[in-house]
Amino acid sequence: MDQPAEFDAFYKDVRDRLLVEAYALTGDLAVSRTAVRDGLAVAWHHWNKVRRVDDRIGWVRPHVWRRARHRHNARPWHRERNLPDDVKETLEALNGLSLNQRKALVLTHLSPVPMGQLAREIGVTARTAEDLVTSANTDFAQARGCTVEEVGLRLEGLRTVIAGRWPRSTILRRAGTARRRTHAVAGVLATLALVVASGSLVAQGSDDDAALAEQGFSRRPMKVDTVPEVPTLSEESLLAASQLRRVDRGLTWTVGETHDNTTGDGLVLPCQSASFADPDGLGAYVRTFSGAPRKKRDAGAAAVQMVELSRTPEDAEETYRTALGWFTACSAPSTQLVGVHSLPDVGDEASVVTLRQWRGPDRTVQVAVARTGQIVSTTMTQVKGGSTAPERVASVLGASVNALCGQSGAGACSAPPKPRRTDVPRAGEVPGMLSEWDMPPISGTRESWVGTTAKELTKNEASTRCDTTAFTGKSIRIHLSRTFLFPKAAQKNPTFGLTQTAGLTRNAAQTRKFVEGVRAKMARCSDEELSTEVTRIVDQRGGKSELTAWHVESELPGDRSLEVFMAIIRHGNTVSQVGFVPAGKLEISRADFADLSKRALERLPRLRLEQD
Structure with missing residues (x-):
């Protein structure tokens, strides 16, 4: 078979398969069709190479996916009218997943490949790929309202709407x-x-x-179109050890390793879930640092810089969001998200994320991520104890951006960083409710917090004996409840746990009345229950949002007492109650519960619940 006939047969065989893949990734049929067409034109450009590979569709797939993502960036998730309801529901469920989760579903159900190939195509380790497939199936099934076994069948429904004319x-x-x-x-x-x-x-x-x-002639300048320069990264543009003194001048900083992160599992940062935030990028570098104390009894520190170069600024924007998401939704054991700061005038966009690791000695981890043009730089410092103020790590990030911003592919440089506290980004099983990474440290266990699946319950476990608040009245349209605990410790301490219940009312006036009712009950409790002492620990009131938290201690027979923390929170027409019951050594401080209540208020505006 000659080359044109060979390509024509390949084109007819793979075009619909690639189209449904791109459609599942973007929800945009027109963009997906164009991406398939362009990707296959690239394949003919390189046909001498493509025809010799065993997995031809695997060669074309990255070109199609990349073009589909680029063209779809500024468009709504799906634009087609008159779609069947089941396809609309499938697209909405896919929209709620991360890009890597959608890729995992495509390569598991629509174009099945072995797990090793799936991991390589997504750019993650084999173990991460397995977790990604599991979470993608579970999250899609929950959003779509089907079982995990029915996921493939629901995705196959996309094939029913992709029919259309292809170019010759x-x-x-x-x-x-x-x-x-x-x-x-x-x-x-x-x-x-x-x-x-x-x-x-x-x-x-x-x-x-x-x-x-x-002789009547004149010279004319010749206009020549030159090939655009392809940006590259250089080790010379990485941070030097001396620049880490900004973190702690009392430490002696030295450079450890410098490499391209292509060996081992590639996980060099806390919370990192894949080797690269941009698996299709043009290159990457990782450099490690160690800070040694001058006195042996003092604590040392560690730092890492990771730089990735994407193919386009649009790719780099996605790389930035992916990297930032690793740390703002950190699934590492015993790790708490303390806060997020934006960094105006540092590159094109930048943020600092502060984490607390509390298994063993408390350690402060601060990760700063910046994008300048096509380049994303991530710096991490880890210090035992340590300040949570973002200024020092922001200064290191600014230095890294200024070392990069003069080279090809880079964008804006950095002015002196001025961190601004910002709300934590949307994240979690139910955006608008607390997640495991919001939970405070507990010294009485070596386990990590585990959250139950959020669901509607008749009994509100977040309430106290004083308020007995129910989320089942006429004013509450819909609600969800979720409990966080330590599985093994909970077996010995069945009363222990932290529960959040959140719901929607019809309007803000109903929410305000609901919260005022809880406050009134808590104010009367000490008078009506003489054995109960109620102490208010937080009271924030505003026009649109309110938060009040209490510590409640009740005397029990046998010289015992029951201790409970509770907070009631509202924002607009959303309302939430958080309750915590300690047990034995499994306890938190009042300050930690106050901070957790404020985090619940921070997340509450993003609450979106759907009526079944």
């Missing part, structure tokens, strides 16, 4: 041939430009121009 294969071959010629001509013109430039230097100062003018 000869059109794609002409486009691929033109692309090949353009690349070849660009190379020739670039070479010619060098020859012309060198000739002009040799002829400088001659009388040729005058002679030509006398």
Whole structure:
């Protein structure tokens, strides 16, 4: 079979398969069809290479996916009208997943590949790939309202709406041939430009121009289109050890390793879930640092810088969001999200995320992420104890951006960083409710917090004996409840746990009345229950939002007492109650509960619940 016939057969075989893949990733049928067409034109451009590989569709797939993502960035998730309801529901469920989760579903159900290949195509480790497939199936099934076993069947429904006319294969071959010629001509013109430039230097100062003018001729400058420079990364643009003194001048900082992160599992940062935030990028570097104390009894520190170069600024924007998401929704054991700061005027966009690791000695981890043009730089410092103020790590990030911003592919440089506290980003099983990474440290266990699945319950476990608040009245349209605990410790201490219940009312007036009712009951409790002492620990009131938290201690027979923390929170027409019951050594401080209540208020505006 000759090459054109071979390509034509390949085109007819894979175009619909690639189309449904891209559609599942973007929810945009028109963009997906264009991406398939362009990706296959690229395949004809390189057909001498493609025809020799065993997995031809695997060669084309990254080109199609990348083009689909680029064109879809500024468009709504799906635009097609008159879609069947089941397809609309499938697209909405896919929209709630991360890009890597959608890729995992595509490569598991629509175009099944072995797990090892799936991991390579997504750019993650084999273990992470397995977790990704599991979470993608579970999250999709929950959002779609089906079982995990029915996920593949629901995704197959996308094939029913992709029918349409494809351009003739000869059109794609002409486009691929033109692309090949353009690349070849660009190379020739670039070479010619060098020859012309060198000739002009040799002829400088001659009388040729005058002679030509006398004969009625004049020289005209030759316009030459040169091939755009492909950006590259350099080790010289990474941070130096001396720049880490900004973190702690009392430490002696040294450089450890510098590498491209292509060996091992590639997980060099806390909470990192894949080797690269951009698996299709042009390159990456990782450099590690260690800070040694001058006195042996003092604590040392560690730092890491990771730099990734994406193919386009749009790719880098996605890389930035992915990297930032690793840390703002950190699933590492015993790790708490303390806060997030934005960094205006540092590169094109930048943020600092502060984490607390509390298994063993408390450690403060601060991760700063910045994008400048096509480059994303991530710096991490880890200090035992340590301040949670963001200024020092922000200064290190600013230095890293300024070391990068003058090179090809980079964008804006950095002004002196001025961190601004910002709300934590949308994240978690139910955006608007607390997640495991919001939970405070507990010293009485070596376990990590585990949250139950959020669901509607008749009994509100977040309430106290004083308020007995129910979320089942006429004013509450819909509600969800979720409990956080330590599984093994809970078996010995069945009363222990932290519960959040959140709901929606019909309007803000009903929410305000609901909260006022809880406050009134708590104010009367000490008078009505003489054995109960109620102490208010937080009281924030505003026009749109309110938060009040209490510590309640009740005397029990046998010289015992029951201790409970409770907070009631509202924002607009959303309301939430958080309750915590300690047990034995499993306890938190009043300050930690106050901070957790404020985090619940911070997340509450994002609460979106759907009525079944």
